[in-house]
Amino acid sequence: MTAAGQPTDRTPPRAPSLPLLFAMMIASQLAVTIFLPGLPAIAADLQTSLSAAQALLPAYLAAFAVAQLVVGPLSDAFGRRPVIVGGLALFTLASIAATLAPDIGLLLTARAVQACGACATMVVARAIIRDTAEGAAAARAMSWLAIAMAVGPSVAPFIGGQLVTWVDWRATFALTAIVAALTAFGVLRHLEETLPPEKRRSPRFLAEGLTYLRLFGNPVFVCYSLAVGFASGAMQAFLTASPIVLIVLMDVPPAIYGVCVMAMPLVYMVGSFLAGRLTRFVAVDTIILGGTVFSAVGGALQVGFAVLLGDAVTPLHVLGAFGISNFGTGLVLACCYAQALSTVSPSYAGAASALSGFLHMGWAFVLTFAVASVAHTSSLQFGIAQLATTGLALITALLLVFVFKKQRAA
Numbered sequence: 001m002t003a004a005g006q007p008t009d010r011t012p013p014r015a016p017s018l019p020l021l022f023a024m025m026i027a028s029q030l031a032v033t034i035f036l037p038g039l040p041a042i043a044a045d046l047q048t049s050l051s052a053a054q055a056l057l058p059a060y061l062a063a064f065a066v067a068q069l070v071v072g073p074l075s076d077a078f079g080r081r082p083v084i085v086g087g088l089a090l091f092t093l094a095s096i097a098a099t100l101a102p103d104i105g106l107l108l109t110a111r112a113v114q115a116c117g118a119c120a121t122m123v124v125a126r127a128i129i130r131d132t133a134e135g136a137a138a139a140r141a142m143s144w145l146a147i148a149m150a151v152g153p154s155v156a157p158f159i160g161g162q163l164v165t166w167v168d169w170r171a172t173f174a175l176t177a178i179v180a181a182l183t184a185f186g187v188l189r190h191l192e193e194t195l196p197p198e199k200r201r202s203p204r205f206l207a208e209g210l211t212y213l214r215l216f217g218n219p220v221f222v223c224y225s226l227a228v229g230f231a232s233g234a235m236q237a238f239l240t241a242s243p244i245v246l247i248v249l250m251d252v253p254p255a256i257y258g259v260c261v262m263a264m265p266l267v268y269m270v271g272s273f274l275a276g277r278l279t280r281f282v283a284v285d286t287i288i289l290g291g292t293v294f295s296a297v298g299g300a301l302q303v304g305f306a307v308l309l310g311d312a313v314t315p316l317h318v319l320g321a322f323g324i325s326n327f328g329t330g331l332v333l334a335c336c337y338a339q340a341l342s343t344v345s346p347s348y349a350g351a352a353s354a355l356s357g358f359l360h361m362g363w364a365f366v367l368t369f370a371v372a373s374v375a376h377t378s379s380l381q382f383g384i385a386q387l388a389t390t391g392l393a394l395i396t397a398l399l400l401v402f403v404f405k406k407q408r409a410a
Contacts, residue, residue, distance in 0.1 A: 018141060020190055021125045022148045024084065027183045028118035029152020031176045032060060037161040038169030045169065048104040059108050063115035065361035071123045072354025076347060077200055080124050081193045087120020088184035095177035099170050123353045130341040130349035131194035138342065139284050142334035143276030147269050158262060199347050211351050220404050224340035225356040227288065227396040229363035231295050231332040233389030234325040236364045238264065240371040241382035249378065250315050260319055267323045271330020284335045285401050291331030292397040298325030299387030306380035313379050325390050332393065
């Protein structure tokens with residue numbers, strides 16, 4: 001069996017508790033944005049510029065993306081449980097270091113290390129589902145993890161704002177340390193190993209490089225992974241452009257803007273929940289295709305509103321068009337992750353999960369950088385970015401359904 005091959009018949013080990021996997025995902029997602037309300041205070045307290053403080057987000061994302069490529073193979077070699085425990089321990093210690101950081105340099109370093117530990121929760125959680133479920137059952141389990149990916153970023157800024165208001169910015173990192181430690185305790189108590197020793201493989205630098213090359217040579221795996229990144233890119237574009245489009249150009253009060261940002265992931269959560277239910281009645285690839293259609297329609301509406309209405313575009317137009325795309329992302333993400341991992345054997349699930357996540361977050365970084373580099377004079381620039389990334393998602397889904405599916409059936 002190669003990494004690019006089809007899995008063999010097997011009896012899956014007992015599935016772990018979905019609430020525990022959900023908690024693991026929430027822990028890492030809280031850390032992404034919980035500190036954002038404290039950025040001005042961080043800059044002032046550490047006597048640095050606001051732009052330097054803003055680097056705390058990309059530092060986390062970049063480290064998270066790269067570390068996945070190491071964490072995934074480690075879980076294939078040593079098992080899921082020790083890697084997730086080690087990752088949460090590193091996550092906890094780095095969060096404590098961030099809480100105590102005396103300058104921006106050490107805080108940035110702590111954030112990068114924090115991401116290296118936190119990424120284990122996401123990579124290993126997906127690999128565990130691959131170990132214990134197949135097909136539609138895997139897609140349903142992935143849908144709950146996809147919901148967790150939305151819950152964390154949607155509630156984290158609100159929690160962070162309260163902590164900054166009533167305590168200080170350091171309390172946001174202290175809370176992530178507590179959440180990570182509690183999650184580690186839950187893992188130690190309740191998570192059983194899902195990758196038996198006979199299915200593990202020794203980690204070798206050259207071998208892991210060849211594994212990733214083989215995975216890149218599996219067009220179905222790559223397309224499912226890219227579909228995730230392209231569809232979820234709409235959210236990255238929104239988070240980057242919406243403060244300028246809504247607050248600066250459309251005079252939306254910051255408090256109302258915060259409510260809007262919290263509301264958008266709820267639309268995604270509805271899509272993720274619906275995807276889990278639809279897998280009982282509809283083919284997973286059909287759900288993915290439908291989700292990318294929703295995503296692309298939202299992008300087209302965003303551009304259409306900007307071109308046809310001009311200055312008459314309102315926040316409702318922007319949020320409505322984006323909401324349609326985000327609903328589509330909810331339908332796509334869990335199903336694509338489940339399908340991508342189903343194309344590899346369990347022995348390579350960790351590496352496959354890592355590479356899929358790397359492609360996802362790598363595209364998010366590229367798109368975010370591009371959107372941030374453009375001068376936003378209307379909602380059109382955001383609309384173009386939204387349409388471009390969702391259009392790529394639709395093209396990828398069409399390849400999967402009408403090209404590669406036929407090849408697999410032949």
